[in-house]
Amino acid sequence: MASIFRTLADLWSLVVGLGITGKEFCKPGVTVHYPRAEVTPEAAASFRGPIELIGLDKDPAKPKCIACMLCVSACPSNCIAVTRAPTPKPTPEELKAMAEAEARGEKPKKPAPPKAPGTWTYDFSLCSLCGSCVEVCPVDSIGFSHDIYMVGTRREDFVFDQLARLARKAAARKAEPKKAAPEAASAPAPAPETAATPASEA
């Protein structure tokens, strides 16, 4: 007799299960329909996307980078390649000064290479987003972007020329307020730059 009651109680658990799925059936879905709805910029703000250069405060198109190469050596997967900007050709005055110095038997004072990168390429396909470069940068010139919808069809799509990218972003940011100002009255504020930047612009 007891076993029959136990069996009935066991079978009741099946009804309880149906009740739960039935209840969930009536609740609204939780899916974010991607192309029609996107993750909010606030939610993406903490996401570590591909790294990007950070511009100088006074000239956002130029990076803070001093080409110290610390990030290149810290990177575990060799995805950063930086070269220094070429040393400028000595001006005639400098050449003259150098020649004079040599004539005097002193060591000629050559112009120092500028503390800025010449090229700054980044291969996102190798990057593991560990943040070592961000941490090690002495002048805070590297940061994570928040491009969470980045796509590409070729490997080369993920090799970024970061200097060009920075310049493009700075130009876009400059153009934005001008363009947005007349529309501001009617249209809502433009979406924050992080979400609005399509991946392909890199």
Place this chain on the structure above:
Amino acid sequence: MNATISFDSVLHVVLALVGVAVFVGLNGLLLVYAERKVAGFIQRRPGPYEVGPQGILQAVADALKLIGKQLVRPDRADPLLFWMAPVLAFFPVLLLFLPIPFSPLLTGWDVNLGLLLILAFAGFNVLALLLAGWGSNNKYGLLGAARAVAQSVAYEIPLLLAVLAIAFQEGTLSLSAIVGGQGGMPWQWNIAVQPLAFLIFFVSALGETNRAPFDLPEAESELTAGFHTEYSGMGFGMFFLAEYANMIVACSVCTVLFLGGWKGPFLDGAWWFLAKVYGLLLTMMWFRWTYPRVRFDQLLNLNWRWLLPLGVLNLLATAFVMKL
């Protein structure tokens, strides 16, 4: 029934077969869509959403994809058996629809042994699954086929016992007559008199049609895809269609036997029949998306230890009451 076969009756059957084929095809699409939507809603997802409004054309797109795909036969599979299996799975199912009375006027072939015809032809499904598993030269397929045979043979018995109880009670094997013996109101249906038989029938029908939680022949987490592991394109499509057609047949018979067929509280007609069938189909889907799968020995234990004795007892009780 008249023994002479007139031209009219043959034409009627042929027309009914064509109608059934269309019905099964369209219902296959509809049920695939419904199944995926039900699954989606239960899991708080949208389900198919992109093809057509609310994804309504998704099933059509999938069907076109299946038709367009290459038919691949594994090297060393038996070509005859391999290709015969999906055909054998699908075409006998069409015959099963013939005696089902959708409404008094909408009956393919009102034969007085309709119930027997359905039970007899339903046996073909086992053969098809066996051939598919055996013919595809795949070990998972073989295991799936072995499971399918043991399961179908076992679950046919309580199914028959439940059907017999109704047949005893109504004194006929004609489906129309069984519906005729029931009233329109839910308490006049056979389910009110024979709730145990209904339960046994429904559980056995789940087992017969290989639906979760009894979907062991194709248990994907154990046997990858069971008997249809090696089938691609329409070979798989036929099995798929046959599975849904079998579900419709099982639910239709259940409606006829227990839920008053085309009869309803008002306005008797095919719509009542379809509404009841779809209600049962949705319940089957609800089960599938709620429960884990049972183990094979448990499946057989459930059958031999519970359904079979209960079915026999139910039958004896019915006979006893009828005798009184």
Place this chain on the structure above:
Amino acid sequence: MHSTETLRSHGTACPATSADGGCTDDQIAGDGYTCRFEQGARPESLILNMGPQHPSTHGVLRVLLELDGEYIVRAEPVLGYLHRMHEKMAEVKTPAQFMPNMGRVDYLHALAWNWAYVGAVEKLAGIEIPERAEYLRVITCELNRISSHLLWWGAYLLDLGAFTPIMYAFDDREMLLDLLQLMTGSRLTYSSFRFGGVYTDAGPAFVQGVRQFIPHLRSRLPMYTALVTENIILRRRIEEVGVIPQDMVTRYGASGPVARGSGIAYDVRRAEPYSVYDRFDYEIPVRHEECSMARYMVRMAEIEQSLRIIEQAIESLPEGEHMHPKAPKPSFKLPAGESYFAVEGARGKIGVWIASDGGKTPYRVKLRAPGFSNLALFAECARGTLLADAVAILGSLDMVIPEIDR
């Protein structure tokens, strides 16, 4: 040179064994494993190759089975399909450069591996950790443990044929990932712990989010119990299936929920307390049934206990630095010597042993993956069970193949 010729003949026909009927054409012929896996004494047994692509081997585990009907006569797990040489990589990279690898050994409980490596390096180099960082490590690691258990729960039920629970689990796990993203910047392969602290400090958004998440998950757990744990089909599927006696646990060195499901109350957090775990009040769930259900119940109870730890830690989160001011630069050199650090991962005892000769990179690093030992007992445990039981046992061991192969 015999290489290509023998390989080819070996690969197709298995000449060594086909003569005595061991490995005939009908049997899966192929690599060396298959050829050595000869048919046993039973003439009518079937050799079945489960995996490396199989729905319930979770990744690329391969199990060779000898079946008698559906009963398993022999089972042999075959590893190595996902071997990525993490230990070798540790020898050629500086400790800081190796850190991202630790998020990829066990992607479900990445922070525990983060912690094991960071802990070993800190122990060897004598690096101090601020108290706030310790608390943040505890909180994120426990959140990560919950997300691992939730995913296991869903995937295990998928193995057992229930499709819906994984979606409910992912719904909750999504909130966890949002929280962990705030702290670590990623959603799966975290690389967040640093020598001497953690990568980011916890802001008010994180603290607030964790406070809200704890009651949310607690309100969901009864639903999980009613839908799944009490379901009779599930209980019949996993109760008394896959019995692992204590003696087997100790012989194979299994740990984590596998050991605790067999009545061995071993948890590194309690047995060898590290960090600030000794300050919290929590229980180590232990079951004595030794079956798959026991391991299931241990994990479900662990979710609740982790919530308890997080609750206490977030309330007593001290102010201060998240990185020690004297934390070393990424280019620091490990002093010569050895150190071993063990933490409790979601799957068991995770240990990292580092030997350094004082050079830029460690001389040798050994990673002790709990899944490896846990899987090792599968062969013995699965013998004599049904094929469906083997799937239930395999799932109850909670394997993460990348961790096993490393």
